[in-house]
Amino acid sequence: MPIPNTTEDPVAHPAALLREMVRIRCVEEELADFYRDEQEMRTPVHFSVGQEAAAVGVCAALRENDLVYTGHRSHAAYLAKGGDLTGMVAELYGKETGCSNGRGGSVHLTDRSVGFAGSAAILGEMISVATGAAWALAQQGSSQVVVTFFGDGASEEGVFHESLNFAAVHRVPVIYVCENNAYSISSPLSARQPANSPGTGITERARAYGITAERLDGNDVALVHEATRRATAHCRAGLGPYVLELDTYRWREHVGPGFDTGIDRPEPEVEQWLERCPVRRGTAALQASAPDAQEPTAQEPTAEELVARWDAEFRDEARRAVAAAKAAPYPTADRLTDGAYGRPAVAN
Amino acid sequence: MPIPNTTEDPVAHPAALLREMVRIRCVEEELADFYRDEQEMRTPVHFSVGQEAAAVGVCAALRENDLVYTGHRSHAAYLAKGGDLTGMVAELYGKETGCSNGRGGSVHLTDRSVGFAGSAAILGEMISVATGAAWALAQQGSSQVVVTFFGDGASEEGVFHESLNFAAVHRVPVIYVCENNAYSISSPLSARQPANSPGTGITERARAYGITAERLDGNDVALVHEATRRATAHCRAGLGPYVLELDTYRWREHVGPGFDTGIDRPEPEVEQWLERCPVRRGTAALQASAPDAQEPTAQEPTAEELVARWDAEFRDEARRAVAAAKAAPYPTADRLTDGAYGRPAVAN
Amino acid sequence: MSRTLTYWQAIAEGTVQAMEADPSILVAGQNVDDHKGSYGTTRPAFERFGARRVVDTPNSENAVAGICIGAADQGLRPLVVHTRADFMFLAMDAMINLASKWRYMYGDKGGVPVVMRGVVGRGWGQGATHSQSLHATFGHFPGLYVAAPASPADAKGLLAAALQADTPVVLMENRSLYPIEGEVPEELTPVPFGVGRLARHGTDVTVVAASLMVHEAERAADLLARQGVSVEVVDVRSIRPLDEDLICESVARTGRVVVADTSWARYGFSAEVAAVIAERIPGELRAPVRRITPPDCPAPVSWPLEEAFHPSAAKIAEACLDLVGSDGITVPVLTGVDAGFSGPY
Amino acid sequence: MSRTLTYWQAIAEGTVQAMEADPSILVAGQNVDDHKGSYGTTRPAFERFGARRVVDTPNSENAVAGICIGAADQGLRPLVVHTRADFMFLAMDAMINLASKWRYMYGDKGGVPVVMRGVVGRGWGQGATHSQSLHATFGHFPGLYVAAPASPADAKGLLAAALQADTPVVLMENRSLYPIEGEVPEELTPVPFGVGRLARHGTDVTVVAASLMVHEAERAADLLARQGVSVEVVDVRSIRPLDEDLICESVARTGRVVVADTSWARYGFSAEVAAVIAERIPGELRAPVRRITPPDCPAPVSWPLEEAFHPSAAKIAEACLDLVGSDGITVPVLTGVDAGFSGPY
Numbered sequence A, B: 001m002p003i004p005n006t007t008e009d010p011v012a013h014p015a016a017l018l019r020e021m022v023r024i025r026c027v028e029e030e031l032a033d034f035y036r037d038e039q040e041m042r043t044p045v046h047f048s049v050g051q052e053a054a055a056v057g058v059c060a061a062l063r064e065n066d067l068v069y070t071g072h073r074s075h076a077a078y079l080a081k082g083g084d085l086t087g088m089v090a091e092l093y094g095k096e097t098g099c100s101n102g103r104g105g106s107v108h109l110t111d112r113s114v115g116f117a118g119s120a121a122i123l124g125e126m127i128s129v130a131t132g133a134a135w136a137l138a139q140q141g142s143s144q145v146v147v148t149f150f151g152d153g154a155s156e157e158g159v160f161h162e163s164l165n166f167a168a169v170h171r172v173p174v175i176y177v178c179e180n181n182a183y184s185i186s187s188p189l190s191a192r193q194p195a196n197s198p199g200t201g202i203t204e205r206a207r208a209y210g211i212t213a214e215r216l217d218g219n220d221v222a223l224v225h226e227a228t229r230r231a232t233a234h235c236r237a238g239l240g241p242y243v244l245e246l247d248t249y250r251w252r253e254h255v256g257p258g259f260d261t262g263i264d265r266p267e268p269e270v271e272q273w274l275e276r277c278p279v280r281r282g283t284a285a286l287q288a289s290a291p292d293a294q295e296p297t298a299q300e301p302t303a304e305e306l307v308a309r310w311d312a313e314f315r316d317e318a319r320r321a322v323a324a325a326k327a328a329p330y331p332t333a334d335r336l337t338d339g340a341y342g343r344p345a346v347a348n
Numbered sequence C, D: 001m002s003r004t005l006t007y008w009q010a011i012a013e014g015t016v017q018a019m020e021a022d023p024s025i026l027v028a029g030q031n032v033d034d035h036k037g038s039y040g041t042t043r044p045a046f047e048r049f050g051a052r053r054v055v056d057t058p059n060s061e062n063a064v065a066g067i068c069i070g071a072a073d074q075g076l077r078p079l080v081v082h083t084r085a086d087f088m089f090l091a092m093d094a095m096i097n098l099a100s101k102w103r104y105m106y107g108d109k110g111g112v113p114v115v116m117r118g119v120v121g122r123g124w125g126q127g128a129t130h131s132q133s134l135h136a137t138f139g140h141f142p143g144l145y146v147a148a149p150a151s152p153a154d155a156k157g158l159l160a161a162a163l164q165a166d167t168p169v170v171l172m173e174n175r176s177l178y179p180i181e182g183e184v185p186e187e188l189t190p191v192p193f194g195v196g197r198l199a200r201h202g203t204d205v206t207v208v209a210a211s212l213m214v215h216e217a218e219r220a221a222d223l224l225a226r227q228g229v230s231v232e233v234v235d236v237r238s239i240r241p242l243d244e245d246l247i248c249e250s251v252a253r254t255g256r257v258v259v260a261d262t263s264w265a266r267y268g269f270s271a272e273v274a275a276v277i278a279e280r281i282p283g284e285l286r287a288p289v290r291r292i293t294p295p296d297c298p299a300p301v302s303w304p305l306e307e308a309f310h311p312s313a314a315k316i317a318e319a320c321l322d323l324v325g326s327d328g329i330t331v332p333v334l335t336g337v338d339a340g341f342s343g344p345y
């Protein structure tokens, strides 16, 4: 039985939130380049570039032993929860040193040591799994909360509703984080869900189960962070599940390193969302929050300078992870079927 | 392509509504006795005794070419839609003359000639099927509407939500009728869905898709009828789906002819609902609506006298249907696999 | 020590004992807590452990499967009960795409040992969607154990093994077996997956079966014994892993084999048994393999069609006679194992 | 008249022609209308017929299947497309418990001829939940037709037959086949279900296969021809009904058989083929039946494991050599049919 963690939920400093967003941005951009240029990461990859505030704002409000389960778009949450970068990159390269030993690929990341429980490729699955994990932890007297990230598209799966209902009945300490980026691959929300009029939408569907739900700007990392702190407090107080619908936008194509601007998505729309870049907004917010915001001194770097410094640092970190992954061994074919089954049921 | 039916939606006379409820009540009670005493109807049967107002109120507002699909509790809607009684009873006896030729049983009734499209045993399935049927009819320019009956329990299936979402997006002319009898077999609603607080519940879940939804007393046949007329008008006007949540109560056990009072359900609760008998309430309403309600004359029978007369008539009808079913032939074993496949894809 | 229990009592007892031994086990399913309690199998556990550990669930098969997988991932051992196996199609994504692959997909760091019971309907007009045997369907996928116990002892023993396994398990139970009695050990003794059982020794022909068909095979064997034909009955017990050795040893001895099963022939249990023989010991066959299964149609409701639909002792006996070439003998009509039953389910 | 098309072009053309001929056909699925259009297969139909007949759906596989069944019940002919067959577990209740049984259950008054295409992933780390071949899983159930075409001509022809059938159909298409070229008739000529095809004549050993494995078998046959071993290749095309006669005729001639398949061996396609032989012509076997299938584990992501996981021409060739007893010959390593592919999917 896990030991209840009684420390207060952390309040993250704006700089810490920004730094983590920059890290994820840099790592993903670097990986995208390698992915495209070398074709050595043989695993379909869904980048979160542009959506970093969701993972960072949420995970910064979690304790290390709180758990995260995600869908296919998993890198950002994995990193934000503290997942090992070299393990992730080695996984993308299919190496034995990968976080899933090269068996799972981009959509099946896991780092249990930091509470990143797992990601899965079939839409909606982890919504139910996270619900069950939180239910089990609560039954065992733990104060851990469980978070699951998924998209607007996954909310159309019946299992989302079945899970919400169950969580509401059993007051399960689970936080459902819907990253609403308005697309499912190329399909806009308007083709898949009724037009949003007052009292309708994903958040309202959750409320119809009596679940506390908030919809907010998912590119404002501070807002996301604060909302998540409300959510964790709610869950830990035994008040049941919580829903956060975070409006955001993905910059790259659905799967892979390219861009779909002007193909699947209109250019003006993309442009507008590039303006709302979570990193740039975080940078501006940090700058504004500095005591001497108006007159930067030579001693104190500006927020932009900080970001530039981090940028270099993290790109370097990413490239080192890539180099390590390349150097690492592949699993050997003689171990092909290992791990399909656990230990035998009975020794006999 | 079906010819659009342009006649006005019918307004049913209270006597007609009452008469139909009495008919269904009598038929089901008679069948329950035969079922229990003889064990010759070898098919699990879910009686609607106590819930007649839902089927009758709804179906009386439909045109003959409007369609009905139901779940397992199907007899009342089959009969209310005009389904052939002898075909239904023969089906329960597993005879070749059954409405599904003895292949389907109680949970797989069909009478296409009157728009009873079919019933199915797996919870929630027909919710999606009815949605698709209505979608197809609308695409073909028909003005038919499609109704599907299901229970509070079936609303917990993910397919209910997936179907609502689709119907809302495509403005499908389908009416979802949830007969909320507060139980799924022995399981009370409180064990399966969060406690109803304002803004929550099945009706509210529909509203979160922007679907017009009403919750009403499902044992008041006139209310149900009026609400359904609003629903059909809404659908035929191209305004999309409609949800009716009808509060009601089943009198018998979930499956079979017995009673579960004091076993699965508390006696006071059952008693209270027996008081709210839709037939008795329909009788009182009819009596109250008579011009000379206060001083019945010798010429005009009272509502109660009418009910007693119908009662005798319908019990007789039911017994004749039973006799006919018994006399009818069983399917023969040499035709066991017939009907598993349609005509071959290609003549060759 | 053992005494006589019915099949359902054996499951009920095994559930209670396993829950006593392991506080992480919980039962989840629709109406598991009511007075019927899944045909009696979950009621004693509810009486003993209450609603915290015997949990009535909403009608949400997909999420409930996923929720139980999540619970298994976080230290519980959920036993999910479906009163009809047919409902498990709705849980199939969770069971196949998640549970069966979990351990492998995440690099062998741990599994999600959820156990799912599904009851197979039969007779009394259960019909097309309430009587499917899905053991071969689930048995196709690596990463699961699948079993279909025939005897009360195995029903308890395989459940015990399932609840101790590190691997997710699907158990298929034919409803017609529930009233059948047999010796059952008092203790909770796991029966290992992948180990079949020679239900009866014989020399002329082997019948390979699982679940209810083991009993029909034994009745066929009784009948044929009186005609001088000696039938060996192999009860595979476990569908995955499958005890190929036991099957092949028996068939190598008798040279003739009938596979009797309640799943359809095509891509079903009987196909795999035949394939194992064709792969390993085709030279030992003195006659073609015979399959006794439902015909290629959904289950009908009407009584005479139902009788014709379900594989039976009589059909097994006829197939055995065909193989041994005893033309003169005719098989009397036998009623089904569950003939004493007065409905409804 | 015929000309060369790729597999995906053949599907795309067949879809457009069928929709031209029958206004009741519509295409439904996730992203069927975008510029990629289900790897090109639905894009021309969208361009030709627009959003009314080529319908982008929400991510709701269960309801979409049921909705299309309802639409089929009311006069339309929906063609449902899944870019990965693995998603079809979520549609399985609708397809099995409703569609496959509908006609029978309601007394043969009409069917719900919905057609469902599922694309099977392979390679490029598609992984455990994006590369399952579900033809045997669906093929188990009466009331459905199931096919897995290998050639562009059959991809078009079986689709044409499906869209004219009175019976619901599941079509499995291996993604690796999409760039493969072949002669395709210009007209919409249905290829009947249940009729296999002799892909290549040979005398020493028969390889029975479907879909992608037909090509791997042909490559194995090429290779072995150079070693003086003559391989016959049977492409069953249709999984249900299954052309038992064609299989048996070939195996009776050669006396040796390898079944090559992308579904797992246990209770899979290869099991049924072996069973048919064991049932009908065991005496014709001069060697045991061999199965070449994925091993008993989920599909791995890592490249060397993937290579080892997937059945291949080399493994088929080795099995053939084993059967004909040509010990001295070694098989060169062959790259897969899709080796030219540069990802990602």
Ligand SMILES: Cc1ncc(C[n+]2csc(CCOP(=O)(O)OP(=O)(O)O)c2C)c(N)n1
Binding pocket: A072, A073, A121, A122, A123, A150, A151, A152, A153, A154, A155, A179, A181, A183, A184, A185, A254, D030, D059, D061, D087, D090
């Ligand atoms: C059950 C299922 N259906 C379809 C897919 C294919 N698919 C993968 S990601 C995706 C888009 C999902 O959109 P959303 O949930 O909004 O997440 P996003 O990609 O926008 O982050 C789809 C349709 C899948 N993986 N699983």
Ligand SMILES: Cc1ncc(C[n+]2csc(CCOP(=O)(O)OP(=O)(O)O)c2C)c(N)n1
Binding pocket: B072, B073, B121, B122, B123, B150, B151, B152, B153, B154, B155, B179, B181, B183, B184, B185, B254, C030, C059, C061, C087, C090
């Ligand atoms: C998918 C599925 N799960 C479970 C069942 C078993 N079952 C049959 S009827 C029923 C109760 C359904 O309750 P509700 O929908 O409220 O209908 P009611 O019986 O109350 O009319 C259940 C659980 C089923 N038929 N299908």
Ligand SMILES: [Mg+2]
Binding pocket: A151, A152, A153, A179, A180, A181, A182, A183, A184, A185
């Ligand atoms: Mg999205």
Ligand SMILES: [Mg+2]
Binding pocket: B151, B152, B153, B179, B180, B181, B182, B183, B184, B185
């Ligand atoms: Mg109910």
